[in-house]
Amino acid sequence: MSISRERLSPEQSRAAALEAARRLLIDEGPQAVTLKAVAAQIGKTHANLLHHFGSAAGLQAALAQLISDRVCAGIAEAVERSRQGEADPIEIVDRTFDAFGREGAGALAAWMILSGNRDALNPILDSIHQLVDRLGEGHEDRPVHETTLWLVLAAIGDSLLGEPMAEALGLARGQAREVARRQLIGSTRLEEGQRQ
Template sequence: MAITHTAETRPKRRRRPPEEARRIVLEAARTLLVEKGPQALTLQGVAAAVGMTHGNVTHHFGTSAALHAALVADMAEAMAREAELSVQQMRAGHIGPETVVARIFEALNRGGYGRLVAWLAASGDIATLEPFFAAVEREVTLLRGVEPPETDSHVRGTGPITFMLLAGALGATLLGPDMVRATGLTDAAVAQLFVTQMQSMRAT
């Protein structure tokens, strides 16, 4: 015999705390980013991936731009922490510059983050990238604070190195393998180019 649930007997759907719901949505967005690319990061697409209604995702993020900004901020914080740790380890002599270069490139490639940043920039959605720029500025200011005071910050040190590495890593995210092939280089040779540039630009 079929059981008919009344309002009193119907199982209640558990209401997730707002922070948990946001975390679940962001995790689903990261998966979509890897599997289908940044163009798939719509509120409808993420809602379908996570098993929520479009209204629920809208309640937590409001717009696709807000979802993109939250994802950029989340990934920027992780990248900034890794970059800061890598530079501190290099300055202490625990790792070499080649490891720093490899980690920066990996941080932007991981989870399609570099593709997202480049896609938003190409779309003209610069405001959404503000968390990325804020994280970069914060880390540059922090790391520059322990450099020799006479360092020309326009030529040497954290600022120029960060610009060079991030610009190169973003370019490699989009065109890396094909550009390496077109120029007749190897991945190892390209990595060494960045290491050499980084060494020449370090504060002394």
């Protein structure tokens, strides 16, 4: 669905393009995120998008940055609320799995790696690293980095192979998420017990 050709500021044009790219990613997969397809979605030209992003790889890197910023903000909020007793640790798992699955970050990351565009992953990796460092401040007694590693890898794996693997093993589709929930709750209880 194209939007009307109204005059947008450069920031609005860029934001509209990234939102269209995110929708294409979610609806059709990472291979659908092309300059031509995004331009068609927002009623702009291919040249206009080249001006904003420089290349398809630039568009993908900007999309990765947008997704990682949203993902990290949501996870940070869930962690802080959990630490204050306002949210269940399960929300952290759900937000992580949703980000890599439903929001398309896992497919985008895999596609970038397989297409040789590894550098475009840097925004995602940098955002996660900054988030983990921030969440670890004052909680040096907790394995924040290790927990993040296994949780992100589980979420990426589930986003790419979760459905066929669960089906092959005769398990429910959400089983990997459930295992991650139990793992996080168990490690949280263990940490709390060790601190007492």
